[in-house]
Amino acid sequence: MATKPRMHLALDFSWTQVETDWRQPTSWVNRFYPDIGLFEDVARICERGLFDLIFFGDSTGIPNTWEGRIDAAVRRGVAWPRMDMSPWITAMSRVTSHVGFGLTYASTFMHPYYTARLLNALDHVTNGRIAFNVITSQRKADFQNYGYDELVEHGERYDRMEEFVDVCKKLWASVDPDAFVWDPVSGIVADPAKVRPINHVGRFFKVKGPLSVPPSPQGRPVLVQAGGSPRGVRASARFVDHVFGAGKGLALMAEQRVKLDEALRAEGRDPQQVGILWATKVIVAETEAEALRLKERLIADVPMEAVGAWLSHNTGFDMSTLPPRFSLRALNQRIVAANASPVGFVGLLAEQYGEDMEISRDEFFRHGLHAATGYASTKAGTPVQIADYLEEMFEATGSRGGFMLGHSQAGHRAVLQNITTMLVPALQRRGRMRTAYEGRTLRENLAAS
Ligand SMILES: Cc1cc2nc3c(=O)[nH]c(=O)nc-3n(C[C@H](O)[C@H](O)[C@H](O)COP(=O)(O)O)c2cc1C
Structure with missing residues (x-):
């Protein structure tokens, strides 16, 4: 019997996803945040559940569009506080050995040389478990901290993103994997023939290179992008290893899959090799009534x-x-x-x-x-009901990729554990999920089907 394609699971651990239910008594957010031990705990739980990766989304400015002020966001904890998660990933990687970590930076604001070097270092520290979610940012509060009053035009943001990633890729390839010899007899550290400038001169960036580091275990991080507009999908087709998609109902998701496949073919790439991880909100409990009760908490007191x-x-x-x-x-x-x-x-x-x-x-x-709050898009149910729900979406969207499970699971230990101890075994029994990590690096694990 032919084996069925298996799903990949990620956890969306962006804190803002849980901000709306921080008042609930079992929420982790208000009690322990920020606490490195909590982050380590989440990493261990996800690794026990054989998740591919833990994802950190980002926005860097405090929301100030409502009433033209930050006051409401500050008062209510909307999209703040938020820290740069790269050092936290280091801590999480030290207590795990397989689960990967997705980090978000905006190509609109960052410089590719700095970003390529940082992600190389993180790929070393995690032993090949880093993914880079490249965003343009669509939030005015972010732009206002990086020299703009208003958003840069949508298409231009993606033009810059494409060049940004081109430069990063050239930098990651600028030092050959066997460049370093560290030969104490000859006194040679590295072979200059294997370390090459990139001499990039483009519309947005001028970068000589090479990158001043040894190549990392994955060579370059797994590249992810989540743009859902036609221009965003086109940018994805150029460079991504995987796509993050918005969970927006079967018809629109299937349509995005078709459009991405067309765009990938136009770039001469094989659509079978590029999965979409759909942002999906599920709450799993032993009974449907309990799952629905947990779901109601999402909109209480917001x-x-x-x-x-x-x-x-x-x-x-x-x-x-x-x-x-x-x-x-x-x-x-x-x-x-x-x-x-x-x-x-x-x-x-x-x-x-x-x-x-x-x-x-x-x-x-x-x-x-x-x-x-995610209430509208949250599916609450028993492990069997949620496994049915995920399988239906997986099949309708081409059975490539999987799901990025979000919001309250991340903020309440028991709810996150229900995913790993109830849902994952239900998926495994159907042959829809791995029973052990296949690979050594995040890229290898994500490529397994
Ligand atoms: C799963 C997922 C994760 C995303 N993560 C972020 C993020 O961390 N920060 C951000 O500013 N935008 C994030 N976005 C927004 C996208 O980067 C993109 O701007 C959005 O999907 C709209 O598409 P467009 O830019 O092509 O119009 C995310 C979108 C999705 C679907």
């Missing part, structure tokens, strides 16, 4: 100004200025004109309900509450 600050931050539009009634088309046009993403929350709402729908402010915020 203040509307937190929702407003979150939505405004992510769309670049101050939602506090919304009139009592408006059409989704008009709102999305203003968001796109401000250069945020055309496929964000309002775009998806318009897709779901029709662009011409008129909506009241209260209805809009109710949808916003459900989106911001």
Whole structure:
């Protein structure tokens, strides 16, 4: 009997995903954060569950679009506090040996030489377990810390991303794996013929190279990108090893898979080799009633100004200025004109309900509450129900890649453990998940099918 393709699982451990339920008594967030021991604990749990990687998303500025101020975000803990996770990954890697780590930096703000060197070092420290989620950033608060007042135009951000990654790749290849000889007899450290400048001169960057480091176990980190617009998908097709996709319903996900495959073929690449890890929100418990009870916690006690600050931050539009009634088309046009993403929350709402729908402010915020907390997209159920749900999506989207499980699992120990002790065995019994890590590096594990 032919074996079925197996799913890859990742944990979305970006703290902001859990900010809305930090008030719950079992949340880790308000008690221990920041605590290195907690991060180590999460790494151990994920490794026991044979996860491919733990992912850290990022946004670097404190949201300030709602009412034009940071006050609501600061008061309610929206997308802050956030630290640079690279040193924390070092700690997590010391208590594990297989699970990988995905780190996010914006090509719009960073310099490729610095980034290539940092990720090389992390790949050494983790012994080949680093993935780089390359983002453009679509948030004004991030731009304002890096010399801009407004967002850089959407297409130009992706032009820069493509050149940024080209430069990084050239730098990672600028020192051959066998360049270092460390020969005490001849006194030779490395062979200059195997260490080459890259002499890159482009529209955005001028970098001589080579990179001043020994090649890392993976050579370069696993490259990931999550752009969902046509331009974002095109950039993915150029350079990614894997894609992060937004879990947005079967039809749209299947459509994104088809578009990515077309774009990959246009780049002369084999679509079978590139998986999509779909951001997916699940809550697993022994009974469906218990899972649903846990799901209800997501929207309990969430203040509307937190929702407003979150939505405004992510769309670049101050939602506090919304009139009592408006059409989704008009709102999305203003968001796109401000250069945020055309496929964000309002775009998806318009897709779901029709662009011409008129909506009241209260209805809009109710949808916003459900989106911001993940409530709308969370599937709660028994291990069998959730395994069914994941299998259906996996098959509908080409059975390549898998899922990045997000939000409250990360913030509550028992809920995260339910994934690894209930859901993972259910998937294994169906032959849908590994029973041991196949490879030595993250790239090898992600490539296993
Ligand atoms: C799973 C997933 C993870 C993402 N992580 C981040 C992140 O950490 N930081 C960020 O600014 N954007 C993040 N994004 C947003 C994307 O990079 C991208 O901007 C978004 O999907 C809109 O697509 P577009 O840029 O092609 O319009 C993420 C998106 C998805 C689907």
